[in-house]
Amino acid sequence: MVEQRMNSVIKWTLILFVLVSIILNIVLISMYSGRAPKCSAHRAHPLRGKHDERSLVFADLTREEYSQVQQYMLKQKDLDISTNQITKPSENFLFLIDLSLPKKADALAYLDDGKGKPTREATAVVFYGKSGYVKEYVVGPLPNPKYHRDVTKERYNTDIPINSRPVTIGEYAVLFEFLEAEFFSKLQKLMKESFDVDDTKHLNAFEQMPRGVRSGDRSTWISFMRDMSGMYIHPVGLEVLVNHESVNSSQWTIQRVLYNGQYFDSVQALKEKYDRGSVKKILYTKSRDYGSLKPKTKPLQVGPQLFHPEGKRYSISDNHVLYMDWSFAFGLSSLTGMRVFDVRFKDERILYELSVQEAMSVYGSVTPGMGLTKFLDTEHRDWSLCAPTGPRCGLPL
Numbered sequence: 001m002v003e004q005r006m007n008s009v010i011k012w013t014l015i016l017f018v019l020v021s022i023i024l025n026i027v028l029i030s031m032y033s034g035r036a037p038k039c040s041a042h043r044a045h046p047l048r049g050k051h052d053e054r055s056l057v058f059a060d061l062t063r064e065e066y067s068q069v070q071q072y073m074l075k076q077k078d079l080d081i082s083t084n085q086i087t088k089p090s091e092n093f094l095f096l097i098d099l100s101l102p103k104k105a106d107a108l109a110y111l112d113d114g115k116g117k118p119t120r121e122a123t124a125v126v127f128y129g130k131s132g133y134v135k136e137y138v139v140g141p142l143p144n145p146k147y148h149r150d151v152t153k154e155r156y157n158t159d160i161p162i163n164s165r166p167v168t169i170g171e172y173a174v175l176f177e178f179l180e181a182e183f184f185s186k187l188q189k190l191m192k193e194s195f196d197v198d199d200t201k202h203l204n205a206f207e208q209m210p211r212g213v214r215s216g217d218r219s220t221w222i223s224f225m226r227d228m229s230g231m232y233i234h235p236v237g238l239e240v241l242v243n244h245e246s247v248n249s250s251q252w253t254i255q256r257v258l259y260n261g262q263y264f265d266s267v268q269a270l271k272e273k274y275d276r277g278s279v280k281k282i283l284y285t286k287s288r289d290y291g292s293l294k295p296k297t298k299p300l301q302v303g304p305q306l307f308h309p310e311g312k313r314y315s316i317s318d319n320h321v322l323y324m325d326w327s328f329a330f331g332l333s334s335l336t337g338m339r340v341f342d343v344r345f346k347d348e349r350i351l352y353e354l355s356v357q358e359a360m361s362v363y364g365s366v367t368p369g370m371g372l373t374k375f376l377d378t379e380h381r382d383w384s385l386c387a388p389t390g391p392r393c394g395l396p397l
């Protein structure tokens with residue numbers, strides 16, 4: 001009897017304890033939760049501006065538009081163009097398609113005076129390996145192109161020779177075949193002893209720019225690195241200067257070789273001196289993969305986080321961005337990088353276009369390849385102000 005009563009007292013005490021604990025938790029959580037910052041899904045404050053779909057006059061080409069232009073250019077049989085990535089330098093290659101920006105006056109008339117929308121057009125760049133020049137076309141109207149117009153002279157005031165083109169994937173493919181046939185396969189003993197390179201292992205190549213000092217030059221120093229993470233910090237002390245001026249790769253030549261700080265005028269000269277033992281040799285030693293960015297120890301804690309305590313203060317619709325009192329349209333050109341248009345503050349336009357035009361990085365080193373390197377980048381860009389006299393920009397409006 002007594003035991004039974006004791007059991008039921010314990011049971012009821014426990015139930016009471018659990019109930020009180022739950023109620024206390026609910027009360028405390030609701031009291032304190034208001035104090036901690038939270039990631040709100042909703043905006044605490046309404047947006048201060050409205051999205052404007054007229055910003056689409058500055059929008060990058062859509063996938064469909066891009067493909068329409070490509071199809072249109074391929075249909076022009078007289079141009080005899082290929083879009084195959086590994087098109088040889090001696091053939092005609094459709095290198096680039098990009099938005100052709102509307103004239104500023106036309107865009108402003110549309111944005112401010114309710115005039116008609118400017119015709120949407122694309123720029124197409126073709127490398128004519130067969131004829132030895134580069135041409136730029138305007139193709140329009142999008143999305144269903146019916147015309148193309150050669151604008152090379154109009155835009156650049158000169159013809160553009162084929163050697164002004166950047167190296168394409170097709171040319172790289174031929175370059176690597178050339179190096180295999182004319183360089184690596186002729187130096188097998190040296191490659192194995194100095195760099196442990198054989199049929200299964202290879203070196204990574206890194207090419208240098210500029211490819212000469214005069215217009216038309218196209219000779220490139222190619223440096224070799226160990227095939228490891230962050231290959232740039234694993235140079236092996238081997239560089240080769242390839243003349244690839246001709247679009248006909250049978251006319252390409254190796255002009256200089258640098259091995260362990262010593263120069264040679266040909267692969268043959270290096271090979272003979274190496275075999276004779278009159279060259280200061282590199283003997284291969286293994287090295288750790290110290291360039292890897294993979295964490296070498298377990299992280300100790302979660303890193304800093306970014307969150308919006310009162311919801312997002314910005315909004316994006318197509319290419320139009322609102323941010324507090326600001327608004328702008330944005331794009332990313334493969335020729336000139338990131339850019340914004342029609343930048344407004346409290347709905348007042350303060351910039352028509354803000355974009356990067358050019359950036360240069362200069363390298364230094366003890367080897368000719370790295371020492372000569374100056375990247376005049378049009379693709380890997382920083383932000384900078386566009387010059388007021390530039391053809392497509394103006395500051396301020």
Ligand SMILES: *[C@@H]1O[C@H](CO)[C@@H](O)[C@H](O)[C@H]1NC(C)=O
Pocket residue numbers: 248249250251
């Ligand atoms: C390429 O160059 C080689 C060697 O000079 C020549 O025999 C060949 O005819 C050239 N090919 C073309 C398509 O011009």
